[in-house]
Amino acid sequence: MIRSVEEHQQAVLGLLRYSSSYDTTSGSSSVLLPLADARGRVLSEEVIAPVSLPPFDNSQMDGYAIHEADLGSAGDQPGRTLSVGAPIPAGIEPPDLVEGTAAPIMTGAMIPRHTGAIVPIERVTPAQFYSAADYDSGLSLSVELPETVEPGAFIRRTGSDIAAGATALGAGTLLGPAQLGLLAACGVATVPVRAPFTVLLLTTGDEVQEPGSTPQPGKIFDANTTLLETALLDAGAAVIRHRLMADNPVLLREALAAAADSSIQLILSTGGISQGAYEVVKQALANSSVEFLSVAMQPGGPQALGTIGGVPFLGFPGNPVSALVSFEMFLRPALTAVAGVPHPRVTLSAALEAEVTSPDAKHQVRRGWYTPRAAAGEAVGTVRLVGGPGSHLIHALAESNVLVHLPAGTGSLAAGDLVSVWLVDGVRGAQSFGIPAAYPLASDAAQQ
Structure with a gap:
């Protein structure tokens, strides 16, 4: 047959x-792992965000927090000068902002109450923060605002990324660095993952x-x-x-x-x-x-x-x-x-560097070396076949980074003809081939 x-x-x-006895719906197939051990595993159930991200309004920039009452007149009075208040570093709960005062604030620091906007440090005069010595001098410190200060500018609002109680990750999610980073940011230390397929x-x-x-x-x-x-x-x-x-x-x-x-x-x-x-x-x-x-x-x-x-x-x-x-x-x-694991192989079209023949009645899988497109005007990269079709050529396999597909009925192809290739260099990954994130992939059907 x-x-x-x-x-x-x-x-x-x-x-x-x-x-198979493998059952993704059974609780017995789930294990609880620390985040550090969960890379490459699949969530067995959804994870709900226990906190909002950001968890509080915070500053997007190093700059000055401006009181909401000072915004309306800033545009009418170019070069308006405000007194400089106490600095607001990250990691503290600041006191309420005082009207007529601009408070130096660091990126990620909690926004004080009554803040209407953040003005980046490079947009004020002077365009640098005062030093500790300046504060200790007893002199009156001030800062000049730009002509326009947009209400709400450079403020990251609570929950603007994800709100507490929302689904952070759904069941079946494959956990990579970004997903694990999200869970860590939410304060989650352990996750339920599917037991591996044995x-x-x-x-x-x-x-x-x-x-x-x-x-x-x-x-x-x-x-x-x-x-x-x-x-x-x-x-x-x-x-x-x-x-x-x-x-x-x-x-x-x-x-x-x-x-x-x-x-x-x-x-x-x-x-x-x-x-x-x-x-x-x-x-x-x-x-x-x-x-x-x-x-x-x-x-x-x-x-x-x-x-x-x-x-x-x-x-x-x-x-x-x-x-x-x-x-x-x-x-x-x-x-x-x-x-749910692993990810399907990345599939690309590549131009053959040399002619090739294949048994007409068989799907031949050759080993090859893929080189990404060298210039912006080139549509695809190229592939050079490594070794022959023999099934014993393991050295050629080790020197390859793609599998080259010659489907049944291919017969012969000339140099420059397009073929489908699977990236199989798991150690270096797709980025090592110089493939940009927006590189066009083949259809899902080609990966099956």
Whole structure:
């Protein structure tokens, strides 16, 4: 059976959505975390602002607080001079403002009662605050106002950002620096977040050995476990790392049966699902509900999907690039839909730097290096393919910052033709590519 990429994406989403024990509506799936530990997590319920922001009227500028009774005549008497009152620093509750007096006030300081406006320091004469020595001199200090002082100027009103009792963040919000900063500003110290989606990860193969061990003839080091574990962690999932499994169907079947419990939302394996003579996962699950099929995708064609003991199961191919491409194409988008994390990959259009060919009947996913547009007049950036289409080229994968999509039916493309790319450099993020905030993204459909 050959399935399209889109069909398998929907199948994986359906498996996680309808077969997983992960329940975003259950209180048991919620944990309370300090703000510092909640980055990248998803709110399990809405958070109500306990205070207003700002919590009191405060000054937007360093300047002078002007009494409301002094505003009307300021415009009629250019250069009007007022006496200078006591300074108002941030962090105190100031006394009422006296008519005919201009009080020096700092940015963020609480506005005294009867203040009609704040005049920035650069708009008065002298255009700097008096020193402590000036105050100690006993001289009469004064300040000359500009011709026009607008009522309410440079005053941040209580609750102008958010009012106490309003919803600060809704349930399902992904918590990043801005969201956590808002909660901290509201005085919130802990937040209820969804428990992470838990994945049991195991790699199979007699030929695989642990990194750090002495190289053995005919064996390779296990890259898949580290590759997928870090990808899952970056996606906000929790990972239970199983020991490496030998190509023994009986032992694997026993391990899978023992692993299927209510604390796990997904079992994910790599290797052993293709057409070879020693495909251990296929042998171990031959009489189960797990379906083994081919997806019209390169790399990552062989796939497995089903349940084991009621727990969703996905089987990815054993080659490292195939495993990561399978994760990006199928599991990561499904986690976004089910668990609320991670954010969808940023999708852009890019011009090919060189011609490329692709199997007409398959969706080919190549690795590439994206360079943002060099000049303001250029519509898109460019992409250079890194390495070939082989599923073993993990060095090329490590040197890439995008996945390049060549959908089924593409055939061949010339240099300069546009392709869709996904930014996958999670360490540096989109800003490292020089992409401005207003850069046009592809449609949501392209990210699915």
